[in-house]
Amino acid sequence: EIVMTQSPATLSVSPGERATLSCRASQSVSSNLAWYQQKAGQAPRLLIYGASTRATGIPARFSGSGSGTEFTLTIGSLQSEDFAVYYCQQYSNWPLTFGGGTKVEIK
Amino acid sequence: QVQLVESGGGVVQPGGSLILSCAGPGFAFSSYGMHWVRQAPGKGLEWVAFIRHDGSIKYYADSVKGRFTISRDNSRNTVYLQMNSLRGEETAVYYCAKDPVDYFRYFDLWGRGTLVTVSS
Numbered sequence: 001e002i003v004m005t006q007s008p009a010t011l012s013v014s015p016g017e018r019a020t021l022s023c024r025a026s027q028s029v030s031s032n033l034a035w036y037q038q039k040a041g042q043a044p045r046l047l048i049y050g051a052s053t054r055a056t057g058i059p060a061r062f063s064g065s066g067s068g069t070e071f072t073l074t075i076g077s078l079q080s081e082d083f084a085v086y087y088c089q090q091y092s093n094w095p096l097t098f099g100g101g102t103k104v105e106i107k
Numbered sequence: 108q109v110q111l112v113e114s115g116g117g118v119v120q121p122g123g124s125l126i127l128s129c130a131g132p133g134f135a136f137s138s139y140g141m142h143w144v145r146q147a148p149g150k151g152l153e154w155v156a157f158i159r160h161d162g163s164i165k166y167y168a169d170s171v172k173g174r175f176t177i178s179r180d181n182s183r184n185t186v187y188l189q190m191n192s193l194r195g196e197e198t199a200v201y202y203c204a205k206d207p208v209d210y211f212r213y214f215d216l217w218g219r220g221t222l223v224t225v226s227s
Binding site for chain 1: 142151157166167168212213215216220
């Protein structure tokens, strides 16, 4: 099983600032990496797939990068609606696995 | 409207069984792979099971293999999760999620989830 590790667990950011979230895979997943946003009491929403392709309707301030074992999600200028928990997920191998999540909170 | 709607959650005793359903109106349901993903209270996401568009291929997390069964009825635009021998640690919100094609293995549409509580 591929283990996904996200850091930090919590990120405190002021509105308008940039946020950088990290995700590491225990072995290479190539570019088979997705990012999701989950707000309290809601289902997750797909943000990024293929490590760097934004899903339909996702604002350009969200960007993904990386390949192999190291990945980054960057939120360019945090808006109030961006404070949430973010998960990475690898889809290179079965079983599909998620990282533990990064909570982005208001500083 | 493209959406997924889960049902069937509730309270069940340890060792008991439950069947979850997920209806997918508003899109060509029979063309897409479908998944179940769960989330224990206050915890992260855990993938549970996958079924290919025609039901020909199924995959399970090791933690549920042999106890859970995923199936689908494309005539009813519905995917199911039969859960047997349930354990307390399987208390969670269970989401169904759509694969973007058939076998891409990530999730581009999620339902709102249904809560399963395993407790005596």
